[in-house]
Amino acid sequence: MKGFPKPLALSVSVMLEGWTDDSAPGIGPMGNPLKAGVLDLQARSWAEYGPKVGAWRLLDILQRLEVRSVFYVSGLLAERYPELMTAIVAGGHTVAAHGWGQNIIPSYQTAEEEAHDLERCIKAIAAATGRPPPGWLSPRCTPSARTSSLLAKAGFDWHADFFDSDLPSLHRTPEGAIVAVPFTMEVNDMPLYVRYGAEPEAFTRVLERIVANWPRLGRPAGCLDITVHAHVFGRPFGAIEFMNCLETARRYEEWAWLTDHRTLAGLCKTS
Template identity: 35%
Template sequence: MSAPASSKGFTWPNGARIAVAVTCLMENWSGDKGPPFSVQTTSLKPGTHDRAAMTWGWYGSERGVWRLLKILNHNQVPATFVANAYAMERAPAAVDCMLKTGHEIAAHSYTQDALMAYLSPEEERAIIEKCAGVFRKMTGAPPKGWLSPVLAPTAHTEELIAEAGFLWYGDYNHIDLPFCVKTKKGTLVALPHSDFADHRVLRGNPRDWFDVYKDTFDYLYANEPTSFLNITLHCHFGGRPLMAAQLDRILKYIRGHADAWLVRHDELAEWIKANDIAEWTNQQRFFGT
């Protein structure tokens, strides 16, 4: 594994030109709730129980996760499943398969509607501890990574995650490369996430999702050595055949590039932390000065 090349930046292990992480979000909502979005264009009257939305959301942990696991394993691509703890409880066999086939499972609150932005610091700490307890019970270890539902943290979340002993944290919307963040409660690795998850083509052509990731990969590969790309999709939509087919296509395309580093979030974060990678300035990254 290569170390940082200089104080101006670093090089990925083994001379890779680009690091690619695959994020599969496995989400479930509480009670009889479901996603606030779907392929349907007709909204129900306010206050009406939306059974269609509820069951559409169930698909992820009951069906979609298995198709994604099959595609990832067939292409020999390690991924990070970012999972609500409740979704894990609903799908213990899938959790077992993730672990046995070499994937990471990261924390994503307890349910998808348990948003950190609505909680007090005490409530945030309690839900983080609740999720860690589910992980210990189901996986034998606490999670290494945390991504808040809808990437909606509070001003306290980062330090609470560090305090809880996490390795990486993903609620950052202003970065495009991973680096170490020093907090009062310890060091975290900041991991950027995607602006174009599968929901962007919810009522469009799934090939647009493939085109966006292929074009982005090609640009970064050609123009920005030591770049990073996070490919993101949801088990309840991306796990359906119309979207899963595009995941299979993009993985096969990227696998055709020998110097692309396909890596789990935790493995990437461990490398970043071991090499104490700091945030690049714009001048360092784009002008080499």
């Protein structure tokens, strides 16, 4: 892609997810979901580690390694933890939007409900950081058919709910164009560790397998995401692997570079 300094862009993202008071993560470390209608307070407490502890540890690692990231934040967490939002911005990172709550899926909402939640998400992040969020990733990465149009109308620069390309591209909507940033799942703690039960070291092993072999694949340019959740790999066992992964990526600087979605969206808009 024009503007890429090196063929393989490694985008670093931190998911900072919250659930509304009447909900909890549908999956957690205990493994056995509670029966319908019962609020899983263990899963809620597990998730709350993210804004209380995990995000701060990940911020420290990013600062020490001098890596810039996009934090995808639930609007309700921006409202509840403004001091954390301030620290993220002060560290040189970007606060993007990740829906109002992780249990609110745009594809299940009416047009009015989705527009309402988008508006309050923008307001909460802007109030906490001093600027509206420039990018968006839906909860579960599952938008509605109208999400891109709503984002373009609201002035967002990029939308990351796309899985059909190796490279960013301009996505045309009835409300104007927005950059479609591809989101890859291969180096992501949620499927690797939580869903598939792989050991933490798999995170770095998968990353190195892809990056080391990239020149052999033929196509010169592409994007690969390095994604952690503050309530999952913000814990010590995962944070160690996050450090290992970033340090491993830097061993392949001949053809790979650490970046973030905001930078990729900017390159797409100017190319």
